Amino acid sequence: MSFVLSYFIKGGWYYMIKKKIKNVYRMLRYAYTKDINIKCTNVKYGSDKKQYYKVYKQNSNKPTIFFIHGGGWCQGSPSLYSGVGKYFFKHGYTVVLVGYRLVPHYRYPIQIEDVFKALRHYIKNNDTNNGIVVGGYSAGAEISSHLAFDTKRQNDYKINTSILKGFISISGVLNFKKCNSNRSKRLIKRYIYISNTDTCNPINLINKNSTISTLCIHGDSDTLIDIENSKSFINNLKKVNNNSYLKIIKGAEHEETIDIVRGNGNEYSKYIFEFLEKIVWSEVN
Numbered sequence: 001m002s003f004v005l006s007y008f009i010k011g012g013w014y015y016m017i018k019k020k021i022k023n024v025y026r027m028l029r030y031a032y033t034k035d036i037n038i039k040c041t042n043v044k045y046g047s048d049k050k051q052y053y054k055v056y057k058q059n060s061n062k063p064t065i066f067f068i069h070g071g072g073w074c075q076g077s078p079s080l081y082s083g084v085g086k087y088f089f090k091h092g093y094t095v096v097l098v099g100y101r102l103v104p105h106y107r108y109p110i111q112i113e114d115v116f117k118a119l120r121h122y123i124k125n126n127d128t129n130n131g132i133v134v135g136g137y138s139a140g141a142e143i144s145s146h147l148a149f150d151t152k153r154q155n156d157y158k159i160n161t162s163i164l165k166g167f168i169s170i171s172g173v174l175n176f177k178k179c180n181s182n183r184s185k186r187l188i189k190r191y192i193y194i195s196n197t198d199t200c201n202p203i204n205l206i207n208k209n210s211t212i213s214t215l216c217i218h219g220d221s222d223t224l225i226d227i228e229n230s231k232s233f234i235n236n237l238k239k240v241n242n243n244s245y246l247k248i249i250k251g252a253e254h255e256e257t258i259d260i261v262r263g264n265g266n267e268y269s270k271y272i273f274e275f276l277e278k279i280v281w282s283e284v285n
Helices: 002-010 013-032 082-090 110-125 139-149 151-156 182-192 228-237 254-261 269-284
Strands: 041-044 052-056 064-068 095-098 132-137 164-170 213-219 244-249
Touching: 013 082, 041 110, 052 082, 052 110, 064 082, 064 110, 064 139, 082 095, 082 254, 095 110, 110 132, 110 139, 110 151, 132 139, 139 151, 139 164, 164 254, 164 269, 213 228, 213 254, 213 269, 228 244, 244 254, 254 269
Parallel strands: 064 095, 064 132, 132 164, 164 213, 213 244
Antiparallel strands: 041 052, 052 095
């Protein structure tokens, strides 16, 4: 028994599990801690219970943050990511946290179609004069990349792309071919379920008209979604778009990068606000 315990600790499993539990605790604490000064509204955009979004409404001249949660396409919800909504709300932004139907009952492209339906519904029923910045974390960044770069679906859903002012990816799945961990490969296979992912790979959405301001943030210690996802995406985008930026968080693992947009943020939160301020400034001028 002592040998097994020693192997468990020396092998790093103890510390890894401890860190995972700590990350889950932080997410739940940020999500479900009550703040009487912050109100949100749940809005249905479809008949399924997952087809809703949470709105944190502010009165300001700042763009709306349209954020898609992560969870490997198979878990997560706007409620679980409400810490993100509270964080941006406290900084003066209207925030929309979008839910979508999940794997395994629903697979690609249902998740993408859902967020397009949500965006169309929100635009139809709200003032969007200050523009919208779309974004997401992990799998949510993959889904939201279609809102920013998928010209076919933008046309199909009659999205006025002049409203879309920016795209933010946090530890995003942006290039399936750069997902090298066994777990990421399994998640993608369950999501896409076809062997050739070229037609649905986010990096292949980039074209000569991909001029939306873009920020990719990634941890260089991410063992789930390799940092090459963000590096390769930005490198490709820079060929047609000078307003594309990559920010690397030293030593950050996959679950840690989301801390820049929840709770009190951290020293790397400045990357987000510097990017958003550039968008606001460009609109003023």
